[in-house]
Amino acid sequence: MKKLVVVTALLLSACSQLPDIGADKPTTLSAEKQPVLAVPIPAPVTDASEVANNDTTESLATDFEHIFIDTDMTFEGVLPCADCSGIAYHINLYRDGRFEARQEYLGRGQVQLISGSWLLEKRTLHLINQQSTLPVFHFRSNQHLVMTDLAGKPILSSEAYQLSRYASLKKLDQRQPLLGMYQLKNNVATFITCQNGDTLPVANTQNHLPMMRLYQQDTRLNNKPVIATLVGRKSADQHGIDTLYIDKFEQFWPNATCPDQFAQKQLQGIVWRAEKVANRYIPHQLNVRLIFEKDRLYGFSGCNNFNAGYQQRANTLSVQPLASTRKFCAEASNIEQQFTEKLQQVDRAEVNADKLQLFFNNQVILELVPAVN
Incomplete structure (x- = not known):
């Protein structure tokens, strides 16, 4: 019995000894002696709301990161106005860095056509023009622009401050009310706008004919320049020359002149x-x-x-x-x-x-x- 106890003690003592591999040698275990941990692999979980990638989801991928204007875009909508029923915007953003905008004060019919360049800072869009000030917008997604407040933060409390992207690039409506100096000589008409002094040849279209006839019949005019009011649009003709196309003639104003913005206004002689x-x-x-x-x-x-x-x-x-x-x-x-x-x-x-x-x-x-x- 004593012999069995001694043999057992010697065996246990031998199992507790580590090999002397020196302090500067790394401890390694052979491949056969490395423990293998069994990690269970979870079964794939199917999300019932998950939708496979398609053209739509891929086009919206930038909604959660930076916005890139890498294609021509059109945004439209009506923003609130302090003293009118709303301001209708049509904004075209071009990937070459240009923009064109039509701004119409509803109920007042005041229309501005503005062009310039855009600057994009992450999601903040600045529309830059030397003469006009336009709102600053924030890309809520690449489908929606939201107007920012004075602190530069997007106004998310109401969808009234939002413009929505049109399905494809939409041509800008160039028609606007115009007042300027009209003159007809040898059936060739010119129009000088009072707003910015542009001199434009007038296209001989069907809507121009009533204006020509009335000018020729009025003996007070006699080939003289006269202030006229009309609705028209400026566009390049077949030779690339900016030309006025008249949509609606309104009235001649004999003895009127273009108002001088720098001079003291007088009662007479101004429309x-x-x-x-x-x-x-x-x-x-x-x-x-x-x-x-x-x-x-x-x-x-x-x-x-x-x-x-x-x-x-x-x-x-x-x-x-x-x-x-x-x-x-x-x-x-x-x-x-x-x-x-x-x-x-x-x-x-x-x-x-x-x-x-x-x-x-x-x-x-x-x-x-x-x-x-």
Whole structure:
């Protein structure tokens, strides 16, 4: 029995000894002696909401990273406006770094065509133009632009501040109201815009013919330049020359001139566009305008032409009863009635900076601005 205990102790002592491999030699185990850990491999889990990659998911991949304008894009939408029913935007972004935009103040008909270059900082889009200031936008995704606030943060509280991407690049609508100097010589017409001084040949299209006939029939004009109001668009002709294409002729304004933005405005000789009647904005597309000549005034009240005599002494002004055509236009009748009534009540006129204010009993009842379009 003692012999068995001694043999067992010797065997246990031998198993506890480590081989002497020296302090500077690494300890290694042979491949046969390395322990093998059995790690279970989980079975694949199928997500019922997962959708396989396709053209749509691949095109949206940049939604979660940086945005790249590597194709021509069109964005459209209506943004809020403090003093109108909204501002409609059509913005074309071109991959070569250019942009074109159409900005229309709804209800006022004021249209601006703006072009320039764009700058993209991660998701922030800057539209750069020397003469105009446009909103800064944030790419919420490559399908939506969101206007930023004054701190540069995207306004995400309402979709009213968002423009949506059109399915494909959409041609910009170039039509806009224009006011400028028109002249016809030997059936060749030119038009100089009052807004920026561009001199444009006028295309002899069907919409131009009524304007040509009226110019030729009016003995006061006799080949002289005359201010005209119209709706038109500038586009290159077949030879690449910028040309004016008239969509709608409105009116000639004999004895008027383009307003000088640097000179003190005078009452006479300027086409005034009515902007407000009794603190209510007048839709621009109604083209409510008038001009004061030496002892008479005439204009367009949204549906009808009118004229009247007037008297002015210093700032006092009195307008005689209006003579007017008698057409009915449902969309203009309310504004037209208010405008003509207020015009005949005027007792004082003041030109302040770039506005003409007409008063009655020391209250502004009509506000007008020099028309440049």
